[in-house]
Protein backbone atom coordinates (compact mmCIF):
# COMPACT_ATOMS: atom_id res chain seq x y z
CA UNK A 255 0.00 0.00 0.00
CA UNK A 256 1.24 3.48 -0.86
CA UNK A 257 1.05 6.23 1.75
CA UNK A 258 0.91 9.84 0.68
CA UNK A 259 3.14 11.82 3.01
CA UNK A 260 1.56 15.05 4.23
CA UNK A 261 4.12 17.87 4.17
CA UNK A 262 4.69 19.56 7.50
CA UNK A 263 2.63 22.73 7.83
CA UNK A 264 4.44 26.06 7.70
CA UNK A 265 1.83 27.90 9.70
CA UNK A 266 0.21 26.52 12.84
CA UNK A 267 -3.31 25.45 13.71
CA UNK A 268 -4.74 26.72 16.98
CA UNK A 269 -7.67 25.36 18.97
CA UNK A 270 -9.49 27.76 21.27
CA UNK A 271 -11.66 25.90 23.72
CA UNK A 272 -13.39 26.55 27.05
CA UNK A 273 -16.81 26.59 28.70
CA UNK A 274 -19.51 28.51 26.77
CA UNK A 275 -19.18 32.23 27.48
CA UNK A 276 -15.47 32.21 28.34
CA UNK A 277 -14.80 34.32 25.22
CA UNK A 278 -13.59 31.86 22.59
CA UNK A 279 -15.30 33.54 19.65
CA UNK A 280 -14.22 37.06 20.72
CA UNK A 281 -10.59 35.94 20.90
CA UNK A 282 -10.76 33.82 17.74
CA UNK A 283 -12.21 36.72 15.72
CA UNK A 284 -9.49 39.12 16.84
CA UNK A 285 -6.79 36.54 16.26
CA UNK A 286 -8.14 35.86 12.79
CA UNK A 287 -8.12 39.60 12.00
CA UNK A 288 -4.53 39.97 13.21
CA UNK A 289 -3.14 36.90 11.43
CA UNK A 290 -5.38 36.23 8.43
CA UNK A 291 -5.85 32.67 9.73
CA UNK A 292 -9.25 31.12 9.08
CA UNK A 293 -11.67 31.12 12.01
CA UNK A 294 -13.86 28.01 12.25
CA UNK A 295 -16.71 28.47 14.72
CA UNK A 296 -17.75 24.82 14.97
CA UNK A 297 -21.32 25.41 16.18
CA UNK A 298 -21.91 27.83 13.32
CA UNK A 299 -20.25 25.53 10.77
CA UNK A 300 -22.45 22.62 11.90
CA UNK A 301 -25.58 24.72 11.42
CA UNK A 302 -24.53 26.27 8.11
CA UNK A 303 -23.41 23.01 6.50
CA UNK A 304 -25.98 20.81 8.19
CA UNK A 305 -23.36 18.75 10.05
CA UNK A 306 -25.73 18.07 12.93
CA UNK A 307 -26.92 14.88 14.52
CA UNK A 308 -30.21 15.98 16.03
CA UNK A 309 -31.48 18.45 18.59
CA UNK A 310 -30.69 18.41 22.31
CA UNK A 311 -33.98 19.24 23.98
CA UNK A 312 -32.47 19.56 27.45
CA UNK A 313 -29.90 22.19 26.45
CA UNK A 314 -31.91 23.58 23.53
CA UNK A 315 -29.12 23.33 21.00
CA UNK A 316 -28.09 21.25 17.99
CA UNK A 317 -25.95 18.17 18.57
CA UNK A 318 -23.04 18.34 16.19
CA UNK A 319 -21.98 15.34 14.11
CA UNK A 320 -18.35 15.09 15.19
CA UNK A 321 -17.26 12.77 12.36
CA UNK A 322 -18.79 15.00 9.70
CA UNK A 323 -17.15 18.08 11.26
CA UNK A 324 -13.74 16.38 11.18
CA UNK A 325 -14.22 15.24 7.57
CA UNK A 326 -15.27 18.75 6.56
CA UNK A 327 -12.15 20.36 8.07
CA UNK A 328 -9.49 17.72 7.33
CA UNK A 329 -8.06 19.16 4.08
CA UNK A 330 -7.95 22.69 5.38
CA UNK A 331 -6.29 21.64 8.63
CA UNK A 332 -3.48 20.01 6.66
CA UNK A 333 -2.63 23.42 5.18
CA UNK A 334 -2.26 25.15 8.57
CA UNK A 335 -3.41 28.66 9.47
CA UNK A 336 -6.65 27.64 11.15
CA UNK A 337 -8.29 28.77 14.37
CA UNK A 338 -10.86 26.28 15.63
CA UNK A 339 -13.35 27.57 18.22
CA UNK A 340 -15.48 25.09 20.17
CA UNK A 341 -16.58 24.28 23.71
CA UNK A 342 -15.28 20.73 23.47
CA UNK A 343 -12.00 19.32 22.26
CA UNK A 344 -11.75 15.55 22.65
CA UNK A 345 -13.02 14.49 19.22
CA UNK A 346 -10.61 16.42 16.97
CA UNK A 347 -7.54 14.52 15.74
CA UNK A 348 -4.67 15.32 18.08
CA UNK A 349 -2.30 15.89 15.12
CA UNK A 350 -4.35 18.88 13.95
CA UNK A 351 -3.18 21.31 16.61
CA UNK A 352 0.06 23.04 17.48
CA UNK A 353 -1.47 25.09 20.28
CA UNK A 354 -4.54 24.43 22.43
CA UNK A 355 -5.80 27.49 24.28
CA UNK A 356 -8.20 26.84 27.17
CA UNK A 357 -9.97 30.01 28.26
CA UNK A 358 -11.03 30.33 31.90
CA UNK A 359 -13.46 32.78 33.42
CA UNK A 360 -14.26 33.64 37.00
CA UNK A 361 -17.68 32.18 37.91
CA UNK A 362 -19.28 35.52 38.87
CA UNK A 363 -18.23 37.06 35.56
CA UNK A 364 -19.33 33.97 33.65
CA UNK A 365 -22.69 33.98 35.42
CA UNK A 366 -23.28 37.58 34.27
CA UNK A 367 -22.28 36.78 30.69
CA UNK A 368 -24.47 33.67 30.45
CA UNK A 369 -27.47 35.29 32.18
CA UNK A 370 -27.58 37.80 29.33
CA UNK A 371 -28.15 34.92 26.92
CA UNK A 372 -31.40 33.91 28.62
CA UNK A 373 -30.19 30.36 29.22
CA UNK A 374 -32.65 28.39 31.35
CA UNK A 375 -31.57 27.70 34.94
CA UNK A 376 -30.20 24.17 34.40
CA UNK A 377 -28.12 25.15 31.39
CA UNK A 378 -26.76 28.14 33.31
CA UNK A 379 -25.92 26.14 36.45
CA UNK A 380 -24.38 23.24 34.51
CA UNK A 381 -22.10 25.57 32.59
CA UNK A 382 -21.00 27.46 35.71
CA UNK A 383 -20.31 24.17 37.52
CA UNK A 384 -18.39 22.86 34.54
CA UNK A 385 -16.20 25.97 34.64
CA UNK A 386 -15.68 25.74 38.42
CA UNK A 387 -14.56 22.11 38.12
CA UNK A 388 -12.36 22.81 35.09
CA UNK A 389 -14.08 20.17 32.96
CA UNK A 390 -12.82 21.50 29.61
CA UNK A 391 -9.27 21.92 30.89
CA UNK A 392 -9.33 18.30 32.02
CA UNK A 393 -10.72 17.24 28.63
CA UNK A 394 -7.86 19.12 26.92
CA UNK A 395 -5.29 17.53 29.23
CA UNK A 396 -6.70 14.09 28.42
CA UNK A 397 -6.60 14.78 24.67
CA UNK A 398 -3.38 16.75 23.97
CA UNK A 399 0.22 16.88 25.15
CA UNK A 400 0.53 19.23 28.09
CA UNK A 401 3.37 21.20 26.38
CA UNK A 402 0.91 22.57 23.80
CA UNK A 403 -1.86 23.54 26.26
CA UNK A 404 -2.10 27.17 27.31
CA UNK A 405 -4.64 27.99 30.04
CA UNK A 406 -5.58 31.69 29.94
CA UNK A 407 -7.81 33.80 32.21
CA UNK A 408 -10.39 35.86 30.33
CA UNK A 409 -12.42 38.01 32.70
CA UNK A 410 -12.03 41.57 31.51
CA UNK A 411 -11.14 43.44 28.37
CA UNK A 412 -7.44 43.76 29.31
CA UNK A 413 -7.27 39.96 29.46
CA UNK A 414 -8.50 39.71 25.88
CA UNK A 415 -5.75 42.06 24.68
CA UNK A 416 -3.07 40.31 26.73
CA UNK A 417 -4.18 36.87 25.51
CA UNK A 418 -4.14 38.05 21.93
CA UNK A 419 -0.59 39.42 22.33
CA UNK A 420 0.56 36.19 23.99
CA UNK A 421 -0.74 34.06 21.13
CA UNK A 422 0.71 36.39 18.48
CA UNK A 423 4.07 36.10 20.22
CA UNK A 424 3.72 32.30 20.32
CA UNK A 425 2.95 32.25 16.55
CA UNK A 426 6.07 34.30 15.78
CA UNK A 427 8.23 31.85 17.73
CA UNK A 428 6.54 28.81 16.19
CA UNK A 429 7.03 30.14 12.67
CA UNK A 430 10.67 31.02 13.22
CA UNK A 431 11.29 27.51 14.60
CA UNK A 432 10.06 26.04 11.30
CA UNK A 433 12.72 27.87 9.22
Ligand SMILES: Nc1ncnc2c1ncn2[C@@H]1O[C@H](COP(=O)(O)OP(=O)(O)OP(=O)(O)O)[C@@H](O)[C@H]1O
Pocket residue numbers: 272273274275276277278279280281340341367408409410411412413414
Ligand atom coordinates in the same frame (compact mmCIF):
# COMPACT_ATOMS: atom_id res chain seq x y z
N1 LIG B 1 -12.18 39.72 27.92
C1 LIG B 1 -13.47 40.02 27.90
N2 LIG B 1 -13.92 41.05 28.64
C2 LIG B 1 -15.24 41.37 28.64
N3 LIG B 1 -16.20 40.71 27.97
C3 LIG B 1 -15.80 39.68 27.22
C4 LIG B 1 -14.44 39.28 27.13
N4 LIG B 1 -14.35 38.21 26.31
C5 LIG B 1 -15.60 37.96 25.89
N5 LIG B 1 -16.48 38.84 26.43
C6 LIG B 1 -17.93 38.87 26.25
O1 LIG B 1 -18.45 37.67 26.79
C7 LIG B 1 -19.54 37.17 26.02
C8 LIG B 1 -19.22 35.75 25.57
O2 LIG B 1 -18.14 35.81 24.65
P1 LIG B 1 -18.01 34.81 23.42
O3 LIG B 1 -19.29 34.73 22.66
O4 LIG B 1 -16.78 35.20 22.71
O5 LIG B 1 -17.83 33.44 24.22
P2 LIG B 1 -17.73 31.95 23.68
O6 LIG B 1 -16.82 31.25 24.60
O7 LIG B 1 -17.37 31.97 22.23
O8 LIG B 1 -19.20 31.41 23.84
P3 LIG B 1 -19.89 30.14 23.10
O9 LIG B 1 -19.11 28.93 23.45
O10 LIG B 1 -21.26 30.06 23.65
O11 LIG B 1 -19.87 30.45 21.63
C9 LIG B 1 -19.71 38.17 24.87
O12 LIG B 1 -20.73 39.08 25.21
C10 LIG B 1 -18.37 38.87 24.79
O13 LIG B 1 -18.48 40.17 24.28
